[in-house]
Each structure stands twice: as structure tokens, then as C-alpha cells.
Amino acid sequence: MSVATRVETTDPGSAASDVRPPVLRRRSSTRELKRFSANALWGVVSIIVFVCSVFPVYWMLNTSFKPNSDVISPTPQWWPENFTLRNYITVLFEPARPDRANFPSAFVMSLAVTGLTLLICLVFAFVGAVAVSRFKFRGRRQYIIALLIIQMIPGEALMFTIFGMVDSWRLLNTVIGLTIVYLAGVLPFTIWMLRGFVAGVPADLEEAAMIDGCTRTQAFWKVTFPLLAPGLISTGVFAFIQAWNEFLMALIIMQSPGSYTLPIWLRAFQQATQSTNWAAIMAGSTLLALPVVIFFLFVQGRMTGGLVAGAVKG
Amino acid sequence: MTTAVSEARTQPAPPRQHRKRTRRRRVTPWLMLAPATLILLVMTGYPLVKMAINSFQKYGKAQIFGAPPEWIGLKNYTDTLTDPTFWAVAGRSFALMAVLVVATMGLGILIALLMTRVNAFFRLLISIGLLLAWAMPPVSSVVVWGWIVDTKYGLLNWVLNTVTGTTNWSGHSWLIDPLSFYAVLTVIITWMSVPFVAFTVYAGLTQVPDEVLEAAQLDGAGAVKRFGFIVLPYLRSILLITAVLQMIWDLRVFTQAYTLQGLGGISSQTDVFGTYIFHLGSSNLGAAGAVSFIMVAMMLVISIYYVRKTVKDEEI
Numbered sequence: 001m002s003v004a005t006r007v008e009t010t011d012p013g014s015a016a017s018d019v020r021p022p023v024l025r026r027r028s029s030t031r032e033l034k035r036f037s038a039n040a041l042w043g044v045v046s047i048i049v050f051v052c053s054v055f056p057v058y059w060m061l062n063t064s065f066k067p068n069s070d071v072i073s074p075t076p077q078w079w080p081e082n083f084t085l086r087n088y089i090t091v092l093f094e095p096a097r098p099d100r101a102n103f104p105s106a107f108v109m110s111l112a113v114t115g116l117t118l119l120i121c122l123v124f125a126f127v128g129a130v131a132v133s134r135f136k137f138r139g140r141r142q143y144i145i146a147l148l149i150i151q152m153i154p155g156e157a158l159m160f161t162i163f164g165m166v167d168s169w170r171l172l173n174t175v176i177g178l179t180i181v182y183l184a185g186v187l188p189f190t191i192w193m194l195r196g197f198v199a200g201v202p203a204d205l206e207e208a209a210m211i212d213g214c215t216r217t218q219a220f221w222k223v224t225f226p227l228l229a230p231g232l233i234s235t236g237v238f239a240f241i242q243a244w245n246e247f248l249m250a251l252i253i254m255q256s257p258g259s260y261t262l263p264i265w266l267r268a269f270q271q272a273t274q275s276t277n278w279a280a281i282m283a284g285s286t287l288l289a290l291p292v293v294i295f296f297l298f299v300q301g302r303m304t305g306g307l308v309a310g311a312v313k314g
Numbered sequence: 315m316t317t318a319v320s321e322a323r324t325q326p327a328p329p330r331q332h333r334k335r336t337r338r339r340r341v342t343p344w345l346m347l348a349p350a351t352l353i354l355l356v357m358t359g360y361p362l363v364k365m366a367i368n369s370f371q372k373y374g375k376a377q378i379f380g381a382p383p384e385w386i387g388l389k390n391y392t393d394t395l396t397d398p399t400f401w402a403v404a405g406r407s408f409a410l411m412a413v414l415v416v417a418t419m420g421l422g423i424l425i426a427l428l429m430t431r432v433n434a435f436f437r438l439l440i441s442i443g444l445l446l447a448w449a450m451p452p453v454s455s456v457v458v459w460g461w462i463v464d465t466k467y468g469l470l471n472w473v474l475n476t477v478t479g480t481t482n483w484s485g486h487s488w489l490i491d492p493l494s495f496y497a498v499l500t501v502i503i504t505w506m507s508v509p510f511v512a513f514t515v516y517a518g519l520t521q522v523p524d525e526v527l528e529a530a531q532l533d534g535a536g537a538v539k540r541f542g543f544i545v546l547p548y549l550r551s552i553l554l555i556t557a558v559l560q561m562i563w564d565l566r567v568f569t570q571a572y573t574l575q576g577l578g579g580i581s582s583q584t585d586v587f588g589t590y591i592f593h594l595g596s597s598n599l600g601a602a603g604a605v606s607f608i609m610v611a612m613m614l615v616i617s618i619y620y621v622r623k624t625v626k627d628e629e630i
Contacts, residue, residue: 042428046436049425053443056505057450059469060458072467124349131346138340143347145625150358152617154566156588157606160595161361161368184357187350245451247569248588263453267573270457278461285454296449 060289064088064282071279087283091269100272101257103284106265109254112175113261114243117182121190121239122232124183129194130220134203144195147188155185155248163252173259181249186239193238197231198224237299241292262288362610369603377599390604400590400605407565407586410496414564417504419557422511427541429516441513448509452569459502460577463488489578496584503570507563511556518552519545551623558620562613568592
């Protein structure tokens with residue numbers, strides 16, 4: 001079925017094949033055979049691409065559901081034959097040792113930092129995006145260009161001065177300290193991204209509401225704001241993923257095991273149990289990835305948009 | 315534009331009130347930008363200046379414990395630029411970036427082209443695979459790949475043993491040798507970065523008008539010619555921007571390199587810019603500042619094209 005539709009759309013000649021003389025029609029059927037085998041080949045290549053991209057994720061899940069004795073067997077099992085949830089229980093309920101972080105505390109830390117970053121970032125970025133797309137003022141253009149350039153400054157280069165500042169404010173190992181650092185990281189891109197959404201809602205709509213008797217503020221909240229909900233959600237998910245996955249700054253700012261965020265916890269857990277309990281490490285890795293994967297599938301279409309917007313125009 | 319219209323409507327108002335309103339109009343956007351600006355100035359602007367100052371100072375262990383830093387001019391820079399370690403790190407970082415950009419862009423473009431060729435079912439299959447790889451947190455990815463290449467129980471060594479029919483690969487460590495460390499790192503980062511390129515290029519490919527392609531086909535242009543003369547010019551800017559972003563991201567890679575070092579790599583032989591600054595900073599902040607400044611300068615030079623192109627396209 002799919003083969004036929006493909007032929008129709010890509011080869012304008014074959015649609016008219018019925019009215020052709022019989023000889024030509026036979027030739028077109030060998031051509032169709034060729035096309036069919038080409039499609040089969042592309043199908044096989046597609047499956048190879050799929051397997052290559054999915055394999056590590058599958059292997060992580062597969063390992064996480066096996067008892068550790070099966071994990072370290074000389075021949076790998078491609079399916080968890082002795083299915084178990086013990087690795088997850090180990091990760092979730094392992095009692096905290098004094099010198100080591102445990103999953104629950106790292107989860108709470110990650111949730112607090114990510115949630116706070118998300119909330120503040122959305123408010124600040126929203127207000128900023130409205131300012132740069134709904135107002136005309138001197139320095140607007142320069143401000144937007146500055147946002148673009150700031151995105152390019154690597155956090156790797158600033159890590160020690162930022163560490164020194166957070167330290168001098170006595171905010172090391174605190175949720176607030178890391179949140180402030182993350183806000184600086186996500187704000188330029190989120191303002192930039194939201195700016196596109198705000199600009200996408202025509203100002204005429206607001207003006208129409210103003211003619212109908214709304215004040216400028218009312219018109220904004222009653223007309224424009226509801227139309228921005230999808231933009232706010234996409235931007236929020238972006239900020240969430242950034243903060244949830246962030247590693248370098250968390251490594252520097254959250255140094256005491258009690259304040260580890262999940263990525264730092266996973267690395268520490270892996271270092272502590274490496275080659276003794278890979279199954280539990282994979283369970284921890286799955287738990288770290290789960291929220292991101294869910295959110296990601298939610299907004300995937302918008303992830304590429306912001307960065308290369310307008311580039312298609314050529 | 316909205317401002318102009320609403321001002322036209324307020325014309326009947328007395329001139330004094332009018333002036334007051336326009337002044338408020340001018341201040342309002344800056345008030346709205348104030349929170350974000352404050353955070354960016356304090357958390358990005360100030361550290362940038364501080365780092366630049368540090369790079370001209372002697373800032374070692376003594377200074378970390380409170381001794382006042384001492385001005386030493388360009389010494390950090392001359393020391394850094396005459397240090398063979400720095401050049402080894404720079405060489406490794408740029409070589410890694412070059413390999414990664416070529417691999418990521420090449421695979422991404424090929425997969426995007428494949429997605430235009432296959433039917434909806436296979437396209438969905440590819441999309442799901444790419445999305446899963448894309449969504450994996452960097453630390454999770456490195457840990458999983460580290461398990462696949464594990465010395466004792468890793469899948470890779472088992473596969474190699476099975477394929478070659480020997481036990482030569484039992485206990486083979488992939489991370490101890492810098493070259494195979496980089497091979498593993500390249501595979502991990504390429505695996506994570508291809509989805510972004512593939513989806514972006516695919517989105518660009520769907521913008522190429524079908525009529526033009528059909529017309530070319532009727533005129534007798536083969537698949538290669540059609541790609542070279544029609545698709546490529548349409549995609550030129552999207553490919554350039556994607557390549558620039560990849561260069562920047564690959565040059566500043568930290569998480570993957572650092573986590574993989576933790577799994578068994580020797581940091582002095584495998585450091586890239588990010589991890590080098592990290593390891594340097596614990597003993598010599600001045601030198602770390604110099605390397606950081608060189609890194610920032612490189613990033614800005616590379617990103618000039620991206621910024622200029624974006625500013626032009628978005629008609630800011």
C-alpha cells in the first residue's frame with residue numbers, strides 16, 4: 001500500500017501508466033519492482049537507524065530489571081528472564097550512609113531546584129519577552145543581540161568565579177544558590193524563545209479589544225495571554241530539562257553529599273558501586289531519565305524551532 | 315507599532331499628561347526587563363569581568379586562602395601559551411570537535427534524507443528512536459555506554475569475543491587507552507547529537523517546494539543533481555547554523571568527558587578544554603582564568619556567523 005502511494009507522489013509518470021501501450025506497461029512494472037526493492041532497502045536502513053538509536057536505552061532497561069547475578073553472567077541475556085524490581089527498591093530505599101547521598105534526598109533536591117528555576121524563569125522570561133516584543137524602546141535591538149551572544153559564553157569558563165560568588169554569599173550546598181546559577185543559564189534562551197511566541201500573537205487582536213473598551217493591560221491578559229499558553233508550556237519544559245540534566249554547576253555548588261542533585265548522585269553512586277552492582281546503577285539511570293523522556297515526547301516538535309528559526313528562508 | 319496606535323488614540327488628552335505617559339512608556343519595558351537583566355549582570359556579566367581580571371593576576375593556593383592577589387600582567391597567558399599541556403588539550407579538543415561535527419552532520423543529514431524517502435511507518439520508527447536518544451540525560455547516557463564497554467561484563471567485549479571466536483577481548487579496557495577513550499566518547503556524543511541535526515535538517519527538507527523538484531525531474535535531473543542544485547541551496551543556511559551550533563557544543567563538552575573519565579579514563583591524557591579548566595582551577599585560578607578567556611574568545615569568534623545570521627533572519 002505504502003509502495004503504491006510512494007510511486008504516485010514521487011513519479012508523476014506512473015499515474016498515467018494505464019493509458020500507455022502494453023509494452024510500456026510491462027517496462028513500468030519492472031520499474032515498480034525496482035522501486036519496491038529500493039523501498040525495502042530503505043526500510044531495512046530505517047530499522048538499522050532505529051536499533052542503533054534505541055539500543056543503549058533498551059540495554060539500560062533490560063539490565064535494570066535483571067537480578068545482579070544474571071547481569072554479571074558471562075553470556076548476556078537479551079531479555080530479563082528472571083524479571084525483578086529489586087534494583088529499583090535498592091536504589092529507592094537504600095539507607096543513606098553518612099558519607100554518601102541517597103536517591104530520595106537527591107530527588108528532593110533536584111525537584112526543588114528544578115521547580116524553583118522553572119517557576120522564576122517562566123515569570124522573568126515572560127515579562128522580559130513581552131517587553132522586547134510588545135514595546136519599542138531605545139536599546140531593544142541591542143538587548144536582544146546581547147541575549148544571543150550571552151548564550152554562547154560557556155559556563156565551563158565562568159565556573160570558578162561563579163563558585164567564588166556563591167561561596168561568598170554563603171549559598172553553597174543550598175537550593176537557592178544553585179537556582180540563581182541555573183536562572184542565569186536558562187534565561188537568555190527562554191526569553192528568546194518566548195519572544196517568538198509573543199510576536200506570533202498579532203497585536204491587532206489587542207487593539208481590537210482596546211477599541212471594545214479594554215485597557216491596554218486588560219486587553220493583554222484577556223486576549224494575548226491565553227494564546228501564549230502553548231509557548232509557556234514549551235519554554236517551561238525546556239527550562240525543566242536544562243535544570244534537571246545540568247551537571248557541571250551542580251558538581252561545583254552542591255559539594256556535600258546531602259545536597260547532591262540526581263545527576264551528581266548517579267555519578268557518585270556509579271563510582272561507589274561500579275563493577276559490583278551494574279543492575280542497580282542502570283535502575284538509577286532509568287529513574288533519572290524517566291521524567292525527561294516523558295516531557296521530551298510532549299514537546300519534541302518545538303525543540304528545534306527556536307534555535308534555527310528563520311534559517312529556512314534562505 | 316502598538317505604542318504608536320495607542321498614542322494616536324490618546325491625542326485629545328492634555329499635553330502634560332501625554333508627556334507623562336510617554337515617559338512611563340519608555341521606562342516600563344526596562345522595568346519589565348529588570349529582573350532578568352539583574353540576574354544576567356550579576357551571574358554572567360560580573361563573573362566574566364572577574365575572570366578577565368583574575369587572568370592577569372597570580373591566583374594560586376595562597377590567594378584562595380586569603381592572600382591578596384598580585385598583578386602579573388600577561389604572565390598567565392604567556393605561561394599558558396608556552397605550556398605543552400595546553401597545546402595538547404587544545405589539539406585534542408579541536409580534533410574531537412572536528413570528528414564530532416563531521417560525524418554528527420554527516421549522519422544527521424543522511425538520516426534526514428532517509429526520513430523523506432520512507433513511508434510514514436518507518437518515519438515514525440526513526441523519530442521514536444531519535445527522540446529516545448535525544449531525551450536521555452547526558453549522565454545517564456555516559457553511564458549506560460560505560461556499562462556497554464565495561465571491562466569485565468561489558469556487552470562490547472562479549473560481542474567481539476563471539477565474533478572473533480576467541481577470548482582475546484576478555485578484560486579489555488576501552489577507557490584506559492586515550493585513543494579508544496576518545497573513540498567511545500565520540501560514539502556517545504554523536505549518538506546524543508545526531509537527533510537534533512536530523513530533525514532540524516528534516517524540517518528544512520520539508521520546506522523545499524515539491525513543484526521545483528518535480529520540474530527538475532521532468533527536465534531530466536537525476537537524484538544527485540536535484541540534491542546538489544535544488545535541495546542544498548535551500549538548506550544552505552540551516553546547515554551552516556546547525557554546524558556552528560554543533561561546533562560550539564562540541565568544543566565546550568564537559569559532562570560526557572568528565573563522567574567518562576570517572577569510569578576509567580586517565581584525566582591527564584584525555585582532558586579537553588572544559589575538564590582541563592576544571593582540573594586547573596583547583597590549584598591555579600589565574601591560569602584557569604587565562605584558559606577560560608581564550609575559550610570564551612574562541613566561542614564568540616565561532617558564533618559571530620550564528621548571531622549575525624539570526625539577527626538578519628529574525629528582522630529584529
